[in-house]
Amino acid sequence: EQIILKKYVNLFKNIKKRNGVYVNTIQKGQGISVETGKTLILKYKASFIDGIEFDNTYYQHFFEYTYGTPNQVIEGLDIALLGMKNKEKSKIIIPSQLAFGDKGSSTGIVPPFTPLVYELEIIDIK
Numbered sequence: 001e002q003i004i005l006k007k008y009v010n011l012f013k014n015i016k017k018r019n020g021v022y023v024n025t026i027q028k029g030q031g032i033s034v035e036t037g038k039t040l041i042l043k044y045k046a047s048f049i050d051g052i053e054f055d056n057t058y059y060q061h062f063f064e065y066t067y068g069t070p071n072q073v074i075e076g077l078d079i080a081l082l083g084m085k086n087k088e089k090s091k092i093i094i095p096s097q098l099a100f101g102d103k104g105s106s107t108g109i110v111p112p113f114t115p116l117v118y119e120l121e122i123i124d125i126k
Contacts, residue, residue, distance in 0.1 A: 001096055005115045008049045009093055021079045022093035029085025032125050036068035039126040040081065045119045049093075054109050062123060074099050077118065086125045092118040 009015055015024045034040060042063045046055040057063050065072045067081065076094030084090065096102075096113045104112040 001113050001115060004049060005093070005095055008115075008117075012091070015093075019079045020095060020098055021076045023080050024091040024093075025088065026091060026119075027087070027089040029088025029122060031086040033086075034067050034081045034084050034122070034125060038067050040065060040067055040122060041124040041126075043121045043123055047117050048110075049115055049117060074116075076116070077120075080118075080120075081122075084122055086122055089119075089121045092120055094118070 009022050012022075012024045015022050017023075032038070043057050044055070044063065045053055045058060047053040067078075073081075074094065076098035077092070079098065080090065080092040080094070094116045096115055099116045100110045100112070100114065102112050104110050104114065110116065
């Protein structure tokens with residue numbers, strides 16, 4: 001996993017590592033930042049490193065949750081979102097240990113030891 005992850009991350013020029021998660025800012029945000037207790041409205045596409053998509057909210061609905069609420073999102077998304085600003089767009093690369101780890105997802109869609117890629121857009125922060 002680590003070799004594949006490193007090769008993929010090296011494809012991006014302005015990527016930053018934040019507490020084990022890689023964040024490539026596509027569009028800088030403005031205004032208020034994500035912090036505990038704020039309600040976030042997001043759109044995202046989730047895929048494996050090979051580009052196979054397994055979740056997408058762009059065509060159906062927004063994803064809304066209160067930041068800091070336990071068990072709402074995987075740990076890697078919590079890490080990446082903290083400090084992002086309203087209207088920000090980023091590509092987030094999450095190693096398996098900060099995603100679904102050695103068990104994979106409960107639905108079986110994400111296998112064990114699988115890094116994930118999220119293209120994420122913060123629509124609003126309340």
